[in-house]
Amino acid sequence: MEDTRDGSERAPLAAADRAYEFTRELIVSGRLSGGELISEGEIAERVGVSRTPVREAFLRLQAEELLRLFPKRGAVVVPLAPGEGEDVLEIREAIECLAVRRLLRLDDDDLARVVERLRETLRAQSGPARRLDTPAFARADQAFHLAIVAASGNALAERFYGSLGDRQLRMAAQALHPRPERLEVLVHEHGALVDAIAQRDVARFEEALRAHLDATHRALAAARRP
Amino acid sequence: MEDTRDGSERAPLAAADRAYEFTRELIVSGRLSGGELISEGEIAERVGVSRTPVREAFLRLQAEELLRLFPKRGAVVVPLAPGEGEDVLEIREAIECLAVRRLLRLDDDDLARVVERLRETLRAQSGPARRLDTPAFARADQAFHLAIVAASGNALAERFYGSLGDRQLRMAAQALHPRPERLEVLVHEHGALVDAIAQRDVARFEEALRAHLDATHRALAAARRP
């Protein structure tokens, strides 16, 4: 009843999914950078499947704006647009604040449960932060923010927010690395966000989130223009 | 250099695009309602193409959350979730307000140009509103709101907002119809939104937008529970 595209790996991942993961990883990790051209055949060969599932993967990646397909010519990796970091951060801020305003419509019990879940994801960040394990931290960070949005119950927002994650990862792969000393600070800032939610203080949440994202954004900008 | 998926119809639309348009229309227009099952073969036959391009169309529709594919079983039209109207409206509000806050960072000349463009789309609404041409109005309405977001220059937001349009159309097809007398009111409210932008009054814009969407939402809810 459940399909195989949900990330749970009990089944030996369908060919299309393998092709998708493979290509997505190539892009998100930065090994394939913006403007680079790839062909279905090439990926098909490397993954060991026919072109059909690769085509499906490419279509998915195009839907996620990571790839752009040019008819009869090939696929190019969509380059990170100049203002994209700012774009992503603004949308994240808007959606997360929306989510929190919605969260606060929950009654105390439900909110407490949400807060508890968030604190769990917080704890999951400490390890990677202390180990300066940037990739793991990036995943945990993403999971944390997504958890806030998911808790709000707006499925549309959640899905969109999730798709922003890939773009974020792609940028983070370049940007977070140079500043691993910030990881613990980020965990702390996340804690403050949860506190604000727990205390039903929207204004404080919004302010803290803005500061948090501003700092991330500044880190990005700083890393990009050294 | 331009691909054939951009809606310009000089070329005899690719098979995949025809299949996509056909199926999307079926869903958005409500002729195919939530939960209904369709198969690639069925659409392939009706459109007169093979299953391959239909498959591509289905994948695109799945990416847009209009269709859900179940491996080896078929595709079901994603039903309108109970709270979805509210979800969409909240996101629209958040993104549009974000867009306007960003618009107001433009200098006076640029802002004036944006306002002029918006007023043009306003004029395009009057005709359909007077004629009580609901489908045409729905398109114009969508174009208006999208224009605000597009003008902000956040490409990500624009794309996402656009994708909300289909869902909105789908709901509007059911909801706006019963209240054609509201169309002219909506045009008027749109005018107020533009005025707020022109006067750089964010607070007023946000308030007016909320009222505008609330009214739409109430109209929806009223239409759904008669």
Next chain:
DNA sequence: TGTGTCTCTCTTGTATCTATGATGGTGGGA
């Protein structure tokens, strides 16, 4: 040397074919 054209190759778009999983109905047994 510069330019226009022509072809050759690469890549996608579509069709078709095969394999396999899912489902629902049927019939036998408890």
Next chain:
DNA sequence: TCCCACCATCATAGATACAAGAGAGACACA
């Protein structure tokens, strides 16, 4: 009568075959 196993059917997943568009580069000519 009810339940379970089996099988026919159907739909997709993936592979392969084929056609056609787009570009790069060779080549002829001015």
